[in-house]
Amino acid sequence: xxxxxxxxxxxIPFLVLVCPVSAGDNPVTRAGKEEILTVxxxxxxxxxxxxxxxxxxxxxxxxxxxxxxHLFEGQELLFNGVRSExxxxxxxxxxxxxxxxxxxxxPSGFLHDAPVNRWWNVVQWHDQPDLTLGETxxxxxAMSPVMSLxxxxxxxxxxxxxxxxxxxxxxxxxxxxxxxxxxxxxxEIRWSQGDDGCLRIFVNDDQQPHIHYTGPNMHNGYQHYxxxxxxxxxxxxxxxxxxxxxxxxxNEGSQxxxxxxxxxx
Numbered sequence: 129x130x131x132x133x134x135x136x137x138x139x140i141p142f143l144v145l146v147c148p149v150s151a152g153d154n155p156v157t158r159a160g161k162e163e164i165l166t167v168x169x170x171x172x173x174x175x176x177x178x179x180x181x182x183x184x185x186x187x188x189x190x191x192x193x194x195x196x197x198h199l200f201e202g203q204e205l206l207f208n209g210v211r212s213e214x215x216x217x218x219x220x221x222x223x224x225x226x227x228x229x230x231x232x233x234x235p236s237g238f239l240h241d242a243p244v245n246r247w248w249n250v251v252q253w254h255d256q257p258d259l260t261l262g263e264t265x266x267x268x269x270a271m272s273p274v275m276s277l278x279x280x281x282x283x284x285x286x287x288x289x290x291x292x293x294x295x296x297x298x299x300x301x302x303x304x305x306x307x308x309x310x311x312x313x314x315x316e317i318r319w320s321q322g323d324d325g326c327l328r329i330f331v332n333d334d335q336q337p338h339i340h341y342t343g344p345n346m347h348n349g350y351q352h353y354x355x356x357x358x359x360x361x362x363x364x365x366x367x368x369x370x371x372x373x374x375x376x377x378x379n380e381g382s383q384x385x386x387x388x389x390x391x392x393x
Contacts, residue, residue, distance in 0.1 A: 164188055168195045168214060168230075169375045178216045181355070187212040194233075194373035197357040201365045210364070213357035214372070217256075220379050222319055222349050229314040230356065230375040236308040239366040240281035246361035250288060250370060251313075251354075252276040258350035274345050274352055275317070275327060277303075279360075288313075292327055292341040301339055303331055310373070321346045 161180045167190050169175040182188050182197070183204040189196040197212040220226050232250065241248060252273035257263035277288040280302065287302040305311050314330040316337075321344050329339035346352060354377070358370050 160185065160188075163190050164195060165214070167191070167193070168372055169216075171376065174216065174218060174375075174377050177218045178214060181206060181211060181213045181215055181357075183212075194231075194371050196369050196371050199358050199360065199366075199368045201367060205362075209359055210362050211357065211359040213355045213359055214375070215353055215355045216375070216377060217351065217353040218377050218379065220319060220351050222321065222346065223324065225316060225318045225380045227314065227316050227376075227378045227380055228354060229312070229377075231310045231312045231373045232305075232356075233310045233371040234286060234305065234307045235369050235371065238286070238307050239368060240279070240286065241361075241364050241366075242281035245280050245282075246364060248279040248358070248360040248364065249273070249355075250277050250279050250358060251315075251356050252359065253317075253352045253354055255347035255352050256350060258348065261350075263348075263350075268348075271347055274347060277313075290327075290329060290339050290341075293343065293345060297339075303329070303338060310371075317345065319346055319352070320344060321349060 164180045165175050165178050169178055180188065183206040186200065187198050187203070189198070195214075197214075199210060199212050203210065218226070253275045254273045255268065255271065257265055257268055272294050273291075274293055276291045278291060280287045280289050282302075286305050286307060288305060289302050290297050303311075303313075312332050316326075316328040316330075318324060318326045323343055325345040326342045327339065327345060328337040330336075331338045356372060356375070358368065
């Protein structure tokens with residue numbers, strides 16, 4: 129296990145200096161970010177489109193085979209939110225089908241937000257401006273993610289609740305998870321602003337999807353980016369950890385399109 133503070137220390141004989149952190153700085157070094165992404169994403173092509181979104185080096189711990197992301201009471205905001213996430217902005221075109229897969233584990237004793245169950249994203253796909261059309265973030269109305277999983281706790285059990293175009297799922301669509309155990313999630317998304325859009329979610333090694341939603345799933349025609357980790361209601365104050373491993377993404381039936389450089393949030 130390697131805490132990211134290791135990357136902030138400059139070794140001098142008989143002395144260790146810790147780099148000072150001023151408000152608003154992200155103190156994680158490039159080497160630290162690269163190790164975070166490498167332990168989570170083995171495919172270098174996918175990793176080239178990935179970023180780590182954490183406000184402080186304490187928000188991530190690198191293990192030999194997985195990544196832990198942490199939230200702390202009173203941590204600094206990042207992009208105006210309480211978050212610790214990995215973002216992947218893999219290019220695709222509308223009507224492409226993209227597969228996203230990874231494993232997730234909540235540690236035993238994970239502190240939940242029941243009975244209030246305020247919003248707590250562990251997965252989200254979000255729209256963004258198309259710079260080639262002259263769009264900016266200021267042009268986009270503030271909207272919730274097109275698809276997401278929210279963490280819930282009901283009757284002594286933990287669940288991921290899938291939301292598709294801002295609609296809360298019925299109780300039978302909740303995905304039960306066991307703290308202390310790895311759960312594999314596979315998302316097959318056909319991206320579209322039209323009726324041919326769809327989302328299928330497979331859990332562990334099930335051959336049939338747990339979820340199959342259809343209909344429009346884009347706010348605009350430009351690629352929507354993935355964020356995994358934790359992003360939650362600002363009034364939730366508990367310290368929490370989520371574990372992630374083996375993130376894999378594939379644009380099925382098409383080649384990677386050229387990337388367009390822009391800042392995501």
